[in-house]
Amino acid sequence: MNTPPSAMALVLFGSLLGSVGAAFLKAGAVALTRHWTSLAYNWKLLVGVFMYLISSVFFIMGIARGELSVLYPMVSLGYICTLAWSRIFFHEKITSTKLAGVGLILVGIVMMNLGSR
Amino acid sequence: MTSVTTLTPPPAAEIDLAKRKRHSLIIVLCCTVIGAAAQVLLKFGAGHLSHPSLWQAAIGILTNPYLFLGYACYGIFAALLVIALRHGELSLLYPVIALNYAWVSILSVVIFHEHMNPLKIAGVSVIIIGVAVLGRGGSK
Numbered sequence: 001m002n003t004p005p006s007a008m009a010l011v012l013f014g015s016l017l018g019s020v021g022a023a024f025l026k027a028g029a030v031a032l033t034r035h036w037t038s039l040a041y042n043w044k045l046l047v048g049v050f051m052y053l054i055s056s057v058f059f060i061m062g063i064a065r066g067e068l069s070v071l072y073p074m075v076s077l078g079y080i081c082t083l084a085w086s087r088i089f090f091h092e093k094i095t096s097t098k099l100a101g102v103g104l105i106l107v108g109i110v111m112m113n114l115g116s117r
Numbered sequence: 118m119t120s121v122t123t124l125t126p127p128p129a130a131e132i133d134l135a136k137r138k139r140h141s142l143i144i145v146l147c148c149t150v151i152g153a154a155a156q157v158l159l160k161f162g163a164g165h166l167s168h169p170s171l172w173q174a175a176i177g178i179l180t181n182p183y184l185f186l187g188y189a190c191y192g193i194f195a196a197l198l199v200i201a202l203r204h205g206e207l208s209l210l211y212p213v214i215a216l217n218y219a220w221v222s223i224l225s226v227v228i229f230h231e232h233m234n235p236l237k238i239a240g241v242s243v244i245i246i247g248v249a250v251l252g253r254g255g256s257k
Contacts, residue, residue, distance in 0.1 A: 022211050025195075029202035049195060079212055086208035097254025098208055104247030105215045112218060112240030 003066030010062030011071045014055045015078030021051030023085040030090075072113040076106045134204075141205025142252055145213050148197045151190050153220030157228060158187035209251055219244045 028045030032038050039045075063071055079102050086092040162183030178184045201210055219241045225231040 019211075022207060025199055026202045026207040029199045032199070032203055045199060052195075079215075082211045083208050086206065086211075090207055092206045092208045094208060095254055097250060098212075101247045101251030101254060102212045104250060105212050105244050106247075108240045108242070108244030108247055109215065109218060110240070111243060112222060112237050115234050115236030115238075115240055 003070040007062045007066030007071060008074060010058050010065070011074045012077055014058030014062060015075050016055075016081060017051050017058060018055035019078040019081035019085060021048045021055060022082055023089060024048030024051060026086075026090060068116070069110075069113045073106070073110050075109065079106065137204035138206070138209075141201040141203075141210060142213065144197050144201040145205070145210045146216070148194050148201065149214060149216040150220060151197070152194045152214070152217045153224055155187045155190035155194060156217070156221050157224050158183050158190060160229070162187055209254075213248050213251055215244055216248050 024044050025048035028042045028048055031042060031044065083094055083098070083102065087094050162177065162181045162185075165177075165181060165183070178188055198210075198214075222231075222233070222237060222241055226233045
């Protein structure tokens with residue numbers, strides 16, 4: 001089974017959407033207080049959940065069209081984007097420990113998928 | 118002088134922040150277990166539907182207990198993730214969710230008797246080590 005560029009584009013777009021969704025969830029979570037209106041009027045949480053759902057649709061569409069072992073490493077785009085959003089929007093520190101942890105996780109994902117071929 | 122500064126306890130606010138960060142990490146670890154349970158339940162439930170239409174799938178979510186529980190688990194997963202993100206760092210917690218893959222592949226062997234080869238075992242181990250590295254770095 002070959003993996004066409006369209007399948008790669010779908011998965012890449014899906015992971016990008018997922019990372020943006022996670023950033024919205026974080027922004028919405030920070031805005032939460034003990035008052036119920038902070039949840040009821042929290043459009044950021046809603047956008048976050050919605051983007052997560054949409055990203056899974058793109059993901060499934062992409063995976064149905066290509067090889068999982070080629071497509072799964074592309075999830076890494078999502079992780080790297082999330083690190084970027086964390087730094088840009090939430091001013092989190094991207095330490096070498098974090099980069100090492102993410103690197104190991106990505107290597108693990110690739111190995112797992114090579115193993116399931 | 119340096120010994121004096123290291124002996125000075127950190128301010129209470131800082132201890133509180135570190136505690137909250139650790140709690141966030143523990144919540145997300147629970148999240149990954151619930152997320153894995155959701156995937157296994159969905160796999161169980163999806164086995165009952167063969168090539169469903171969008172409509173049949175939608176009805177299945179409401180009538181099939183496995184699918185219903187699976188999606189309920191996803192709901193709990195999302196709620197817990199938001200609670201964790203209130204005080205936790207996104208750059209730390211988001212990659213930890215990858216632990217999901219590890220639990221699912223272990224559960225697949227236990228429940229569905231799927232084949233596990235050395236490369237898969239190594240992959241799962243490397244993911245767990247990566248999460249451990251993040252956990253250590255994050256609590257500092």
